[in-house]
Structures are given as structure tokens and as C-alpha cells.
Amino acid sequence: DTGVSQDPRHKITKRGQNVTFRCDPISEHNRLYWYRQTLGQGPEFLTYFQNEAQLEKSRLLSDRFSAERPKGSFSTLEIQRTEQGDSAMYLCASSRWGGNQPQHFGDGTRLSIL
Amino acid sequence: RKEVEQDPGPFNVPEGATVAFNCTYSNSASQSFFWYRQDCRKEPKLLMSVYSSGNEDGRFTAQLNRASQYISLLIRDSKLSDSATYLCVAHGEGTGNQFYFGTGTSLTVIP
Numbered sequence: 001d002t003g004v005s006q007d008p009r010h011k012i013t014k015r016g017q018n019v020t021f022r023c024d025p026i027s028e029h030n031r032l033y034w035y036r037q038t039l040g041q042g043p044e045f046l047t048y049f050q051n052e053a054q055l056e057k058s059r060l061l062s063d064r065f066s067a068e069r070p071k072g073s074f075s076t077l078e079i080q081r082t083e084q085g086d087s088a089m090y091l092c093a094s095s096r097w098g099g100n101q102p103q104h105f106g107d108g109t110r111l112s113i114l
Numbered sequence: 115r116k117e118v119e120q121d122p123g124p125f126n127v128p129e130g131a132t133v134a135f136n137c138t139y140s141n142s143a144s145q146s147f148f149w150y151r152q153d154c155r156k157e158p159k160l161l162m163s164v165y166s167s168g169n170e171d172g173r174f175t176a177q178l179n180r181a182s183q184y185i186s187l188l189i190r191d192s193k194l195s196d197s198a199t200y201l202c203v204a205h206g207e208g209t210g211n212q213f214y215f216g217t218g219t220s221l222t223v224i225p
Contacts, residue, residue: 033213040122041217042118042201042215042216042218043158043201043215045213045215048212050211055211056212059212091157091158100145101146102148102163103160104160106157
């Protein structure tokens with residue numbers, strides 16, 4: 001069990017640029033989640049996948065945010081035309097399917113918008 | 115109203131003290147509950163699941179009261195290493211399979 005891996009760990013970019021983050025879940029986990037966390041707050045749910053199907057995306061913050069998991073393994077989260085308010089920690093988590101299965105988080109990607 | 119609410123604290127307690135955190139959830143369809151621990155600028159890590167009958171893991175005891183829709187975490191004999199933020203989480207297939215996190219309760223254990 002190698003854990004959830006996220007890349008990059010840090011991203012600094014100018015406002016208006018597009019950014020893409022990658023998440024590799026624990027290999028036997030078929031559910032994958034994306035969260036945003038800002039200082040002093042708990043993780044805020046964005047979207048999740050079961051295998052390659054994106055089953056919930058209504059919580060994505062705007063149409064500038066999109067996520068994919070094309071083969072049911074790794075996932076990407078893209079933010080287009082970044083704004084300063086997008087600065088946050090973006091966390092990925094994975095879990096097995098089924099009730100009472102906890103999530104396991106990656107180290108996160110810290111995004112800073114200049 | 116937030117789906118999960120916690121007292122943000124901070125709680126500052128001496129080593130060896132017992133401290134309790136409470137958390138309430140608003141969606142009665144929630145089925146699974148967890149406590150996570152998060153250290154500063156790190157990812158959340160699972161501390162323990164919370165079962166209806168209550169459960170204990172060493173110095174940590176979790177309780178669930180479905181009728182009142184609250185969850186508690188008790189830490190006995192606090193250690194300096196327990197200093198962290200504790201996040202309460204509610205989850206359920208009936209809630210769109212989302213995990214709802216509280217804002218976290220900050221604990222500092224003082225020597």
C-alpha cells in the first residue's frame with residue numbers, strides 16, 4: 001500500500017494561467033475524491049469518481065474547475081483562468097467502495113496565485 | 115447551516131488531562147462517521163471510525179448518538195503529540211456519497 005500520491009506538492013502561478021494537478025489513488029481503491037481546503041477550514045468537497053465515472057460534480061466551485069479520471073486510475077483536476085481566490089490546498093483522497101470505508105488523503109497540492 | 119459543526123476551540127490543556135470534543139451533523143441520512151487528525155500544513159489522517167455502540171482505541175474513545183445527531187471524541191491522558199486539529203466527518207450513500215467535514219477543533223497540549 002503505497003498511499004495516495006499527489007503532484008505537484010506546490011504550484012505558484014500568475015493569475016489567469018491554467019493549472020492541472022494529478023492524483024494517484026491507492027491501487028485497490030475505486031473511489032477518488034477532490035477537496036479544497038483553506039486556512040482554518042475543513043476540507044471542502046469538490047467532486048468524486050467511482051472508477052472512471054464522475055458521480056458528483058455539482059460542488060465544483062465554478063465552470064473553471066474540471067476533473068477527469070479517464071481510466072479509473074489516476075485523476076486530474078484542472079483550474080482554468082486562475083484567480084487569487086483559488087489559492088488553497090487541493091487534497092485528493094481515495095477509498096474502497098462500500099459503507100463505512102474511510103478515506104485516505106494524499107499530501108495535497110498547495111496552490112498560490114500571484 | 116453547515117452539514118457538520120464543531121467547536122473550533124482552541125482547547126489548551128495540560129499534559130495528562132482528559133479532553134472531549136463534540137460535533138453535530140445535520141443530515142439524518144448520514145451513515146458513517148469518522149474522526150481525522152490534521153497537523154499544521156499536513157493532510158488529514160484517519161484517527162478512528164465511529165460506531166453506533168461506541169468504540170475505543172487506546173486513549174481515544176468515540177461515541178455516536180444518532181437520536182441527537184452528535185459525535186464525540188474523548189482523549190485521556192493527553193500527550194504533547196496529541197496537539198493537532200481534530201476533524202469530525204459524516205458520510206452516507208444517502209448524502210450523495212459525500213464526506214462532510216467539520217471545520218476542525220484545535221488542541222494544544224501544554225507541558
